[in-house]
Amino acid sequence: MKVLTFIYSLILLLVSCHPEKGKELSSLLNVPTDTVELTTNGEKFTVDFTLGASILQLKNHEFAFLKDEFEKLKTKEDLMNFYKVQRPIFLPGYSSRWPDQRECIFVKVEYMLAQECFGQRCDSKFRMEVLQLVVDHQKGKLDDIKNRYSSPMGTLKTGVFLMGVILVKERKSSAKFIDAVNLQRALLYLSDDTYYCEDLNNLIIESSEKFLASN
Numbered sequence: 001m002k003v004l005t006f007i008y009s010l011i012l013l014l015v016s017c018h019p020e021k022g023k024e025l026s027s028l029l030n031v032p033t034d035t036v037e038l039t040t041n042g043e044k045f046t047v048d049f050t051l052g053a054s055i056l057q058l059k060n061h062e063f064a065f066l067k068d069e070f071e072k073l074k075t076k077e078d079l080m081n082f083y084k085v086q087r088p089i090f091l092p093g094y095s096s097r098w099p100d101q102r103e104c105i106f107v108k109v110e111y112m113l114a115q116e117c118f119g120q121r122c123d124s125k126f127r128m129e130v131l132q133l134v135v136d137h138q139k140g141k142l143d144d145i146k147n148r149y150s151s152p153m154g155t156l157k158t159g160v161f162l163m164g165v166i167l168v169k170e171r172k173s174s175a176k177f178i179d180a181v182n183l184q185r186a187l188l189y190l191s192d193d194t195y196y197c198e199d200l201n202n203l204i205i206e207s208s209e210k211f212l213a214s215n
Contacts, residue, residue: 025074026073026074026075027074027075027076028073028074028075028076028079028112028115028116029076029115029116029119030112030115031115031119032047032049032115032118033049033050033051033115034049034050035047035048035049035050036049036118038168040168040169040171040172041171041172041175043171043175043180045168045180045183045184045187046184046187046188047118047165047168047187047188048187048188048190048191049111049114049115049118049190050190050191051111051190066101066104066105066108069082069105070108070109070112076113076116076122076126077126079109079112079113079116080113080126080129080130080133082109083109083110083113083130083133083137084133086102086105086106086109086137087102087140088102088106088137088140088141088143088144088152088155089102089144089148089150090102090103090141090144090148090150090151090152090155091103091150092148092149092150093149093150093151100152102152103152103154103155106137106141106152106154106155106158106159107154107155107158110134110155110158110159110161110162111158111161111162113130113134113162114158114161114162114165117130117162117165117166117169118165118169122169124170127166127169127170128166128170128212128215130162130166131163131166131167131208131211131212132212134159134162134163134166134208135163135205135208135209135212137159138156138159138160138163138201138205139205141155141156141159142201153195153196156196156201157189157190157196158190159201160186160189160200160201160204161186161187161189161190163186163204163205163208164183164186164187164189164204165187166208167183167186167204167207167208167211168183168187170211173211173214173215174207174211177207177208177210177211177214178203178204178207178211182200182203182204182207185197185200186200186204
């Protein structure tokens with residue numbers, strides 16, 4: 001009788017833990033969304049995840065296709081693989097042509113990856129893979145600006161921010177490649193009034209490449 005009770009209880013447990021068909025549970029953190037204080041390697045940093053609407057404007061331009069695409073992403077690995085296949089090719093012209101659908105994708109996925117990479121359950125291997133991707137994409141954005149005269153300023157800023165988040169989470173190893181002052185600038189870049197800083201962008205790319213080469 002005890003055996004039957006155990007088997008019955010086990011069946012109930014398996015059924016209750018199994019997600020309904022078409023309703024797979026997401027393991028994405030989607031946090032933080034506010035300002036976070038962080039102490040690492042003996043240094044204090046402030047990381048601003050508040051995402052001012054004046055920079056990203058996602059609240060007013062949440063396209064149906066974006067919702068459909070991102071609802072398919074259930075894990076941080078899904079998110080990274082989705083990011084991997086994106087191509088940094090944007091509408092030519094100035095940012096007055098916002099919203100650019102391609103830029104919306106980059107802005108959102110880079111911000112979400114920053115949230116995932118900031119989390120404690122994210123390991124260094126995942127962060128390094130993402131860092132290599134964002135460096136490649138950031139350089140691709142700059143090529144697009146040069147060759148097609150595009151102006152994807154939103155995603156240039158989220159790219160810098162994502163690299164900064166990874167570098168601060170790996171601060172023990174990255175400290176020799178970027179100083180605390182400029183890293184702090186990257187971590188506050190989304191709320192910075194500066195529309196786009198070429199020097200900071202180039203510095204964070206160079207620092208990330210040196211960090212990647214050392215591992």
